[in-house]
Amino acid sequence: MQQNKKSLNESYSKTAYPLIGHGARTAEVLLEAFDDVDGGQSADMYGRGAIIEDFQSRMAEALGKEAAVFFPSGTMAQQIALRIWCDEAGLKKVAYHPLCHLEIHEEDGLKELHHIEPILLADKDRLITLEDVQRLDERISCLLLELPQREIGGQLPDYGELEAISAFCRANGIKLHLDGARLFEITPYYGKSAAEICALFDSVYVSFYKGIGGIAGAILAGNAEFTAKSKIWKRRHGGDLVSLYPYIVSSDYYYKLRIGRMKQYYEEAKELAMLFNQCEGIQTRPEIPVSNMFHVHFRMSMERLEPLLVDVLDETGVGLVSYLRETDDHSCFTEVHIGDRYSQVPKEDLMMAFRLLDEKIKRAALV
Amino acid sequence: MQQNKKSLNESYSKTAYPLIGHGARTAEVLLEAFDDVDGGQSADMYGRGAIIEDFQSRMAEALGKEAAVFFPSGTMAQQIALRIWCDEAGLKKVAYHPLCHLEIHEEDGLKELHHIEPILLADKDRLITLEDVQRLDERISCLLLELPQREIGGQLPDYGELEAISAFCRANGIKLHLDGARLFEITPYYGKSAAEICALFDSVYVSFYKGIGGIAGAILAGNAEFTAKSKIWKRRHGGDLVSLYPYIVSSDYYYKLRIGRMKQYYEEAKELAMLFNQCEGIQTRPEIPVSNMFHVHFRMSMERLEPLLVDVLDETGVGLVSYLRETDDHSCFTEVHIGDRYSQVPKEDLMMAFRLLDEKIKRAALV
Incomplete structure (x- = not known):
């Protein structure tokens, strides 16, 4: 076999x-992205510098959020998002799909590093519904929704269902986080902009090596207090590299090339x-x-x-x-x-x- | 001011x-490193592929260790090294210098993510001595030594003192970890190879953007059981990026250029x-x-x-x-x-x- x-x-x-x-x-993916880059362009240094700050600003705008932070990986960005919402609520409990990336692809980093307990909603064959969320009999700090749900073929709830889940979470003090690894890829189906979809969520992660086709890298966006905290956790995780520009330049290049x-x-x-x-x-x-x-x-x-x-x-x-x-x-x-x-x-x-x-x-x- | x-x-x-x-x-640092890279060279994928495995093998050899793992940052590599030794000993206590990188530059990642308690040896004005280690009145899993001790100007113990500390740790079941961010830079003074110095330690981290002058990146080396565990923790931390080759290629290029x-x-x-x-x-x-x-x-x-x-x-x-x-x-x-x-x-x-x-x-x- x-x-x-x-x-x-x-x-x-x-x-x-x-x-x-x-x-x-x-390596051609990198060479193409850097083909027009001026060698004199200054590197980012520990999260500072035009090359990272400009991209973060443009992504915050594209996602309709107050601020955005570039991360080396979505694994790091999402654990940190959930940790921040758990700390804010004083409750280390979240909910997500049984086939959530954090549950099946991250060696239990969320549990091992952050001691956060996930409640698995819905089941492996279908999407999370409003009813699943309403039926939760435990308090949670944050609900994570992955749009589209990759491990079941990339399915999406109706937009109305999504709005209803968002409204329910807001009414019940539950933060809503978007695993938007493939967010840009769903905008045509919903007929909504990325910012319109993100408006339903308190925090959002997007990836730059799925539909965008960059080398690696992620953006985490939310309000300014949230992103400021995420930078502290990014350093704790060892993700505040002296320079992230190889990923930023390529993310930016392929975003511009393919977003349309x-x-x-x-x-x-x-x-x-x-x-x-x-x-x-x-x-x-x-x-x-x-x-x-x-x-x-x-x-x-x-x-x-x-x-x-x-x-x-x-x-x-x-x-x-x-x-x-x-x-x-x-x-x-x-x-x-x-x-x-x-x-x-x-x-x-x-x-x-x-x-x-x-x-x-x-x-x-x-x- | x-x-x-x-x-x-x-x-x-x-x-x-x-x-x-x-x-x-x-950006010239990247452009120079990639100048001779063939665009058809395959990227690494989640820690696999010739581009990462070859570099890891060569670094394991240069450091005289069984295996080596490429990390995006030393912050991530070192927390993980200490975590592995603590887990092995069943004791979340380590010792290091008061001006250790983990103590002053990492937003307390070691404590916040790994719940490891550091004991501060020596004081801010001088190096850790054998006597400091002998006088420890608590059991520890691991002692971290930084060579040279950057925050006090880059000082080094006599080599004999280093050997004595290593022998004491071995005799007393204490793992010895080397913060070798500037390891290559001290080989001329000691008149020893990197591998000879590393032989005194159970695990070692080296950096590729200090004396080597790459973009970012680190190697963590030790025995095969240790490095296998470090890969699991690397994924948990969000450091197992789909592709790390921008840092690997540049680390390799500048290592070859400057190691001599x-x-x-x-x-x-x-x-x-x-x-x-x-x-x-x-x-x-x-x-x-x-x-x-x-x-x-x-x-x-x-x-x-x-x-x-x-x-x-x-x-x-x-x-x-x-x-x-x-x-x-x-x-x-x-x-x-x-x-x-x-x-x-x-x-x-x-x-x-x-x-x-x-x-x-x-x-x-x-x-």
């Missing part, structure tokens, strides 16, 4: 037209999901994407599917899928997120790849 | 020959300290430097000295001092660290600057 896995990844990396994301994660393309990525995601859904035994989640991402579920085991996919990729040069992951029910899935690459794939090659995939799956079903 | 301070800094930044360090902290120059910087520091010490009312600490750094103490108030220095800098174009800091006894001091710049200053200009400084101080003393 390890061997198969490697071979799909190998095939993908050799395709003429990989579908996923913006491009390979190489979010609608295009969203439309393309819907198109691609439709092509997947037309194939035998394939279903996307959500069926109609609400951002630039979705999951593709295959009703076939990974062992059987992987060689078929390798054939399709090798024969057509179109990288439909870069990896597979097994699910509990012995089927498998992959994640797709649209960036600059999709529009570069010739439509006829794309169609051929889907036809071939559909044929191969149908043939395999007969065996 | 704020005005004077600004003006010395301004004068310094306009001098033809600033003395301190390697050069201005500008440490003896030169050390010899130049001794020369420059001698020139300061020949001036009226000026004394360096240590009198004879043991690394590339020292402090310069002036027996004059900052208000009186600053205009004199501004005149010297403006008249000679030699940047002897970039800032001043007041001390408790109403005199003042500055820190000097030697890098690539010192050797570029014409000797006659340097001598003229010191003559002028000496004259001005003597004249001021008569007023």
Whole structure:
């Protein structure tokens, strides 16, 4: 299985037209971002200097918040956000989704470093609803919502539900924090600006290496008291680096380059999901994407599917899928997120790849 | 005073020959490091990939340790080192110098995030001795030694004293951690390799933006069990960035460029300290430097000295001092660290600057 896995990844990396994301994660990402940078530009020093302060100001404005702080990672930014709200309320209890990044990808930093207890709302298969929040029988300091909910394919609540959750939290003294790792990517679906969405939240984190495609880095935004506290915690975490400009310059560059393309990525995601859904035994989640991402579920085991996919990729040069992951029910899935690459794939090659995939799956079903 | 301070800094930044360090902290530092980097070079991904693993291996070898982990900051690396040793001993107590970086520059991250209690050894004016360690009347998990002790001018214990402290710690089940932010810079004075010095310690942190002059970044080294644990804590802290290569590439580049120059910087520091010490009312600490750094103490108030220095800098174009800091006894001091710049200053200009400084101080003393 390890061997198969490697071979799909190998095939993908050799395709003429990989579908996923913006491009390979190489040093070129940095070189392009720094191509026009003046060598005399002063570095930031421990959070000070025009290069960091200007970007923070522009991001505060884009997110409609009083202030913003650049962080090396979202992991650091979000733990700190929850810690600040817990300290303010004098209660180390928060609520979030069972598949929240803090719960499954951070080695329990929130618990180990901050001793904050999370209550898991909803369940692994669905979004948090207003009812889930209303039914909480314990007091919490902060509710974290991730928009879109990445681990279930990038789903979103109706905007009205979101407004109702926000109103409920405000009425009940619960701070609302936005895990907006993919915030910019959902603005076309909601038909709202980032600032309009953020207005429903007390604090917000956004990432610069998802849809934006930078190297790394995050912004945490909120009121000035909140961001001032976050800088103290940033130093405690070891995130107040002498200079963060490699990440700031690239975040800024790719933000400017791609912020206007979010609608295009969203439309393309819907198109691609439709092509997947037309194939035998394939279903996307959500069926109609609400951002630039979705999951593709295959009703076939990974062992059987992987060689078929390798054939399709090798024969057509179109990288439909870069990896597979097994699910509990012995089927498998992959994640797709649209960036600059999709529009570069010739439509006829794309169609051929889907036809071939559909044929191969149908043939395999007969065996 | 704020005005004077600004003006010395301004004068310094306009001098033809600033003395301190390697050069201005500008984007050029990154551009130079990436000049020969192939755009196709793959990025590191969450601690994996040749670009991070190769550098870690080479640093483990240079430090004579089993393994090494690249961290975005020393603040993060050192808190984690102490946490691992405390957890292993089941005792959240360590000892370090009162002017240790963790005590004065990290917003108490060690206490706030790790709940580790530090015992302050020695006092603010001198180094930790073997006797200080022997006299400890409480059990500790780990002793941190900073070599050289930056905040007192970069002083070092005799090597024999260091060996004796190491032997005592080993005999008494105390882990010994090296704050080696300036480790490479002390190898010429001790006449030992970095690995020989590190052999006295269980874990070691080194920095890449002090004598090495990179952008940011640190290495934490020790045995494989220790470094494996440090990776988990690195993720918890939010330091396991998707890609750290901007710091790794620049650390590697400047390490190769400057590791062979440490003896030169050390010899130049001794020369420059001698020139300061020949001036009226000026004394360096240590009198004879043991690394590339020292402090310069002036027996004059900052208000009186600053205009004199501004005149010297403006008249000679030699940047002897970039800032001043007041001390408790109403005199003042500055820190000097030697890098690539010192050797570029014409000797006659340097001598003229010191003559002028000496004259001005003597004249001021008569007023």
